[in-house]
Amino acid sequence: MSYLLYQFIGWFLLLAAAPFFLPSYLPKPRREELRQRLGLHNPDRLPQGGKPRLWLHAASVGEVQAARALIEEIKRLLPEATMIVSTVTRQGRNVARQQLGDSTYCIFAPLDLGLFAARALRTIRPDLYVCLETELWPTILRQAEARNCKLALLNGRLSERSQRRYRLIGGLIEKTLRRFAAIGAIGPADAERFRNLGAPADRVTITGNAKYDLAAAQPAENPAARYRAELQLPAAAPVWVAGSTHSGEEAQLIGAYRTLKRELPGLIWIVAPRHLRRLPEIEALFRAQGVSFDRMSAIAGQVRLHDVILVDTMGELAGLYAAADYIFCGGSLVERGGHNLFEAAVWGRPVLYGPSMKDFAEAKALLEEAGGGFPVANAAEIASRILDWAAKPEEYAAAAEKARAAVLNQQGAAKRQAQLLRALVAMPRPTTG
Secondary structure, eight states: OHHHHHHHHHHHHHHHHHHHHGGGGOSHHHHHHHHHHTTOOOGGGSOOSOSSEEEEEOOSHHHHHHHHHHHHHHHHHOTTOEEEEEESSHHHHHHHHHHHOTTEEEEEOOOSSHHHHHHHHHHHOOSEEEEESSOOOHHHHHHHHHTTOEEEEEEEOOOHHHHHHHHTTHHHHHHHHTTOSEEEESSHHHHHHHHHTTOOGGGEEEOOOTHHHHHHOOOSSOSHHHHHHHTTOOTTOOEEEEEEEOTTHHHHHHHHHHHHHHHOTTOEEEEEESOGGGHHHHHHHHHHTTOOOEEHHHHTTSOOOOSEEEOOSTTOHHHHHHHOSEEEESSTTTTSOOOOTHHHHTTSOOEEEOSOOGGGHHHHHHHHHHTOEEEOSSHHHHHHHHHHHHHOHHHHHHHHHHHHHHHHTTTTHHHHHHHHHHHHHTSOOOOOO
C-alpha cells in the first residue's frame, strides 16, 4: 500500500506541475533532457557491448565526485565493464560529462514513476545499479530488481535527521533497503542507521568515503612554488588563504586581516570567493573599507601592488591552498554548511572553519579528532589562532602533520567499494524479504 501511495502522489504532482515546467523544455537544447527524464533513450547512442553494464546514479555534483573516484577503481578491477552515470541536476550532468570522459555515458535520471523507470531500464539493460550517497528511488530499484539487476548502495551516508524522516515511511523504506545486495556505508554511525531502518545487517559494511580518495590525490608536481612565483610572494611572507568565501564572510574577515597585518606586517591575504559573480560586491566592500587589493588575473606579467589578492579565475583554489601557510575554509562563518576541508588539509595545512559545517560534518570530525582541524566562532578567533601558530612554529608543524595524516588515513574507500562491486557481479541475486 505504501508503494501504491508513493506512485499516486508522484503522478499527481507530475500532472499538477506539468503546465508550469513543460514549457521550459520546448527549446531544442532542452528536449534531450526531457526525453531522458521520461525514460526515453536512443539505443544507438548508448555504449554497446561490455559486461557487466553498471549504472551509477549520482544525484548532483557532490555524488559525481564519488562516482569519479569509484569509476577509476572499477576500470582497474573490471576493465571490461560498461558504465552509465545518471544525475538529477543539470549541473551534475555537466560536471559528469566534463570529468568522467568519453568512456562513461552520462544521462539524466528518469522520473521515479513506473512508466518512465521501465522505459529507461528496458533500453539501458544494466546488470548492476549503484546508488551513491543514499539516493533512494523506490520505483527504479523495484523494477531493476524485477529485471534481475543487482543493486548496491555505496558511499552511503545517513544523518540522524534523515533517519527520522525515513521512519515516517518505515514500510516503504525497509522494503527498499532490503532490495540491496550490498550497502557500503561511509562510517559506523551511518551503517547502524541503515540497519535500524531495516537493512539486513549482513549486507551492510563500512567502506569509507570515496570522495576522500580524490582529495588525497595530489598532482605529481606541487604547485606551491609556481603560485608563489606567479603572485610574487616573498619566501618569508606568511600567506593566509580564505577559500570558498560567501556573502557576509569577507566583511568579517577584514577585521581579522587588519589584526594580523599589525602583528605580521609581511602577511599576504588571498581571498577566493566561492562564486565569481560576487566579485563586484567584494570589490565594492574592499573599497568602502579602505582595503587595497589586486585582482589575481592582473598580477600575471605585471607587478603585484598590494598585499590583498582577490582571486577572479576558476580552478585556482587547490594550488593556492598548497602555497598557503594559513587556511580558512569559507561557507562556515555564515549559514552555508561549509566546504570540503580535506582539499586544504591534503597539503599538510591545519584548517580553520566557522560553526556552520553541517554539509561536511564528517570531514570536520575526522580532522578535529586527528588534531588538524580547528573550529573558530568568529574572525577574532581566526586572527588569534594564526598569531598563536606564528609564535609557536613547533605546534603549527605538528598540527600540519596531523591534518595531512587525517586525509591519508581515509584513502582506499573507492578501492574497497570497487572490490565490493566485483564480488557482487559474481554473486547470485539476493532474495528480498
